[in-house]
Amino acid sequence: MPSVLASVLARQTPTRIAYAPNYWQWFAHHRNHGTLPAEAAHCRTQLDLIRHLGLDVFSRNIYCDEQRGWWGGLAEPYLEPSCGRDFQVPRNPPTAADAGAVAPAHKNACGHNQPPGITTREWHDGRDLVIEHTYPTPAGTLTERLRYVWAESTLVQEKFLVDDYANQLDAFAEFIRARRWRFRPDRFAEWRAKAGTDGVVVAGEVCSPLKMLHILLGAQNATFFLMDHPERAAELLKQHEEATLDLVTQLVTGGVRVVMCMDNLDAAFHPPHFIEQYSANFYERAARLCHEHGALLFIHACGRQRDNLKLIAGLGVDGLEGVAFPPLGDVELDEALRLTGDNFIVTGGISAKEFERLATRAEIFAYVRELFARLRPYAHRFILSASCNTPYNAPWEKIVAFRDAWREYAGL
Numbered sequence: 001m002p003s004v005l006a007s008v009l010a011r012q013t014p015t016r017i018a019y020a021p022n023y024w025q026w027f028a029h030h031r032n033h034g035t036l037p038a039e040a041a042h043c044r045t046q047l048d049l050i051r052h053l054g055l056d057v058f059s060r061n062i063y064c065d066e067q068r069g070w071w072g073g074l075a076e077p078y079l080e081p082s083c084g085r086d087f088q089v090p091r092n093p094p095t096a097a098d099a100g101a102v103a104p105a106h107k108n109a110c111g112h113n114q115p116p117g118i119t120t121r122e123w124h125d126g127r128d129l130v131i132e133h134t135y136p137t138p139a140g141t142l143t144e145r146l147r148y149v150w151a152e153s154t155l156v157q158e159k160f161l162v163d164d165y166a167n168q169l170d171a172f173a174e175f176i177r178a179r180r181w182r183f184r185p186d187r188f189a190e191w192r193a194k195a196g197t198d199g200v201v202v203a204g205e206v207c208s209p210l211k212m213l214h215i216l217l218g219a220q221n222a223t224f225f226l227m228d229h230p231e232r233a234a235e236l237l238k239q240h241e242e243a244t245l246d247l248v249t250q251l252v253t254g255g256v257r258v259v260m261c262m263d264n265l266d267a268a269f270h271p272p273h274f275i276e277q278y279s280a281n282f283y284e285r286a287a288r289l290c291h292e293h294g295a296l297l298f299i300h301a302c303g304r305q306r307d308n309l310k311l312i313a314g315l316g317v318d319g320l321e322g323v324a325f326p327p328l329g330d331v332e333l334d335e336a337l338r339l340t341g342d343n344f345i346v347t348g349g350i351s352a353k354e355f356e357r358l359a360t361r362a363e364i365f366a367y368v369r370e371l372f373a374r375l376r377p378y379a380h381r382f383i384l385s386a387s388c389n390t391p392y393n394a395p396w397e398k399i400v401a402f403r404d405a406w407r408e409y410a411g412l
Contacts, residue, residue, distance in 0.1 A: 020058035029153035060204030140171035209237035266303030287316035319345030322388025
């Protein structure tokens, strides 16, 4: 008999409703602050916690370093030799300096080996970790800066890579033209073995051309850039698309069965006409590549989804992760499942608001019972999960109560 997750990914009715939560930030916060509950004190990783609670593993961040990147960890960046700087992993990278010092570090945003040519500095500002990446190009140097806020276990962007595109456009173009990624099959195999035969390690390693601009310029400046330099923007978006599809090919030929675009597909930043103009071709091609190799393509979703659901489903995408529902989103999960047809998978159901408003174990049980009553007809393409994160201040007792309510009502 196939596992529950295997059934859902095949759009077949499972024996019960799947439950694959995202405890990434919550677990890291309590592990790092020494506040894990006694029952979970033995857990060393998010995967340990998921297994301890007896839940399903469908995760794109069990392998991620939360202090240095929001996503990624199965692929490493490099620059094409044509730019004059072929990025290679050094044989003996230098060790990190003592805490509080400023020193070069051969680590990228996800904590992996950093090729020479990129300079990464890390230092502590109080308990916060500050990470600064500098990218030399033939047309100038680009720098971005991140801060891991210790008190909230949250990574924030302090400086975008491109913050003056009028004067940095040539350097930005060199960067996009040269950047590629190299899949790490050894790292994927390591985490796939840890997840077990019934778990799914999702490769959350790619983003659409539009999301690339959001990440490197910020959403507001990305929009201005698209309007001010449409022809140059189209060229850079196409180059990113081709480089990313090369990585998708590496992933699916290397054994990955679920690829996720980390796009935060909120209609406020990805309105339908922007998707059609800047991202649709990428989604269609990425989905086609995945399907040719027996893999699926998901997109990470936050915020408002209603306006995009039919469009995204029509592009061949297999599912959305973390669909937000009111008040954080604008569509109920059962409606999202109806709007996308009978081949589209949706994950979500527990947002930060549920941890706030459901005060008692009885209220949590009532919520899960009512949710499953609406979603049981869609159990073949629904995974109960976070919409889209478990807040770091969620009480352990409520996490356990959601687990227990799922056990009580998940049967089909």
